[in-house]
Amino acid sequence: MNLRNGRAIVFDLHSKTSVEQALPEAKDLEAVSATKVADGLIAQHGNDCLVLGTGVLTGSLVPASCCGIVRCGGQRPKTVPLLGFLGTELKMSGFDFVVIKGVAQSPGYLWIRDGVAEFLESKEMSSMDSWARTDKIRADQGDSKIQVVAAGPWGDAGLGSSQLVTNYWGGEDKVGMAAEFGKRGVSAVAFRGMGELELASPEQHFDEALLLIREHIERLGKSRGLASYSEIAARDDFAKLAHRHVACYGCPFPCRTFLKTSEDPGELRLVSKEPGYLHYDLAALEKAFQLGADASTASEVIATCAKAGAEPVAVMSQMERMGKTCTLEEAEEVVGQPAEIPLTGATNFERSFENPREYDECLGLGLCPRYWAKVGYDLEKIASSAGSGLGWSPK
Amino acid sequence: MSSSIILHIDDKADYFGLVLKTKSEGLVLGRPEGVSYGQQSSGSGGPGAKPILLREPCDLCGGDPRCVKICPTGCLSLEV
Numbered sequence: 001m002n003l004r005n006g007r008a009i010v011f012d013l014h015s016k017t018s019v020e021q022a023l024p025e026a027k028d029l030e031a032v033s034a035t036k037v038a039d040g041l042i043a044q045h046g047n048d049c050l051v052l053g054t055g056v057l058t059g060s061l062v063p064a065s066c067c068g069i070v071r072c073g074g075q076r077p078k079t080v081p082l083l084g085f086l087g088t089e090l091k092m093s094g095f096d097f098v099v100i101k102g103v104a105q106s107p108g109y110l111w112i113r114d115g116v117a118e119f120l121e122s123k124e125m126s127s128m129d130s131w132a133r134t135d136k137i138r139a140d141q142g143d144s145k146i147q148v149v150a151a152g153p154w155g156d157a158g159l160g161s162s163q164l165v166t167n168y169w170g171g172e173d174k175v176g177m178a179a180e181f182g183k184r185g186v187s188a189v190a191f192r193g194m195g196e197l198e199l200a201s202p203e204q205h206f207d208e209a210l211l212l213i214r215e216h217i218e219r220l221g222k223s224r225g226l227a228s229y230s231e232i233a234a235r236d237d238f239a240k241l242a243h244r245h246v247a248c249y250g251c252p253f254p255c256r257t258f259l260k261t262s263e264d265p266g267e268l269r270l271v272s273k274e275p276g277y278l279h280y281d282l283a284a285l286e287k288a289f290q291l292g293a294d295a296s297t298a299s300e301v302i303a304t305c306a307k308a309g310a311e312p313v314a315v316m317s318q319m320e321r322m323g324k325t326c327t328l329e330e331a332e333e334v335v336g337q338p339a340e341i342p343l344t345g346a347t348n349f350e351r352s353f354e355n356p357r358e359y360d361e362c363l364g365l366g367l368c369p370r371y372w373a374k375v376g377y378d379l380e381k382i383a384s385s386a387g388s389g390l391g392w393s394p395k
Numbered sequence: 396m397s398s399s400i401i402l403h404i405d406d407k408a409d410y411f412g413l414v415l416k417t418k419s420e421g422l423v424l425g426r427p428e429g430v431s432y433g434q435q436s437s438g439s440g441g442p443g444a445k446p447i448l449l450r451e452p453c454d455l456c457g458g459d460p461r462c463v464k465i466c467p468t469g470c471l472s473l474e475v
Contacts, residue, residue: 268427
């Protein structure tokens, strides 16, 4: 099966056992959409399942093919994109999908690498914030490149206003998916793999992807990081703290801008271990600026929310209701006492497309919705480039 | 199609570079403060270093490296 592993792993948290499941071959982009396949797996294994998965193009040479998803079923199914290197690393771990069943007897993290999955109990992790969980997993497994999607104390408490954090950063989870981790006793899920993907026509896939990238770069011009996607990041105070713009896997027009708040943004050496924050959550920045914070304070407040695994717009809205100012101290006070506060309906990547169907389609393929909405979502061109990798002509 | 290049990264500090396996100089580590040769630093060590150690040394794709051509952010270039 080109560009895919052709298998899912179904992990039962209660018994800590897993079985592999072959995924059917399909030659239709809609049928292999990550969301559709995830829904099929949920229908098969029960509505209480949580599915992490990849699109058919995740990890391909098609530009910005970085995405994975987390999907849960029930009466109101929810989806969260996984950006950065999460989706790609999941696919390289040897599985296209991970189905998580049941509830763990004791909290811990699911560790998936090179065709193996195990649940490692860690009560200690329950008292850690999301950043410390990522650090612990990488230290325990001896690999700094492990990709981690973690809940924090807010997710552990099953709060609807929690957020999943990918490695150290937040912006993907605007639906409280972290609570789904917490309810199951899952503190984090970690991926690492040295897998390789087969391509039907490697040279042709390379050449076609190269043409797409060059066409896109010519059209988009020079990247200004997050400011290329929103004027909210074009403010002077934001620009002054910008250290660099960071791309997800395979993206030629990065939307992530790292602000250094704890050291000189011009410092290139590895000096401070926590020098600042990687911004790509537009909704959080908008709310912080609306409340009068400058870029430095906004970074500190959003980082505090990321560590706690709390959705930052909900937290800042709560601070506003309580008559608090948007400062680090006030934010720490609110996130330090996890409580049910309302989600505001804020969106981040979801707002990339006006048409939600296009958003779902793009994400289902494993492509970054923000990038592809910016460059012009053209399924025909994507299908043409994908075909040389897949070995069939997508419809 | 294979690769002889991996990222050297420290996420929390947003600090990164590249590790290239060469025929003549072994592993070459390019970081913001400069180039080093031979051994990898601790940041690229551990099991994460395996992929690069197990791979073929870079042959520059016969003189026209694909990594330079497809580098999405244009960070890579070839100096002869």
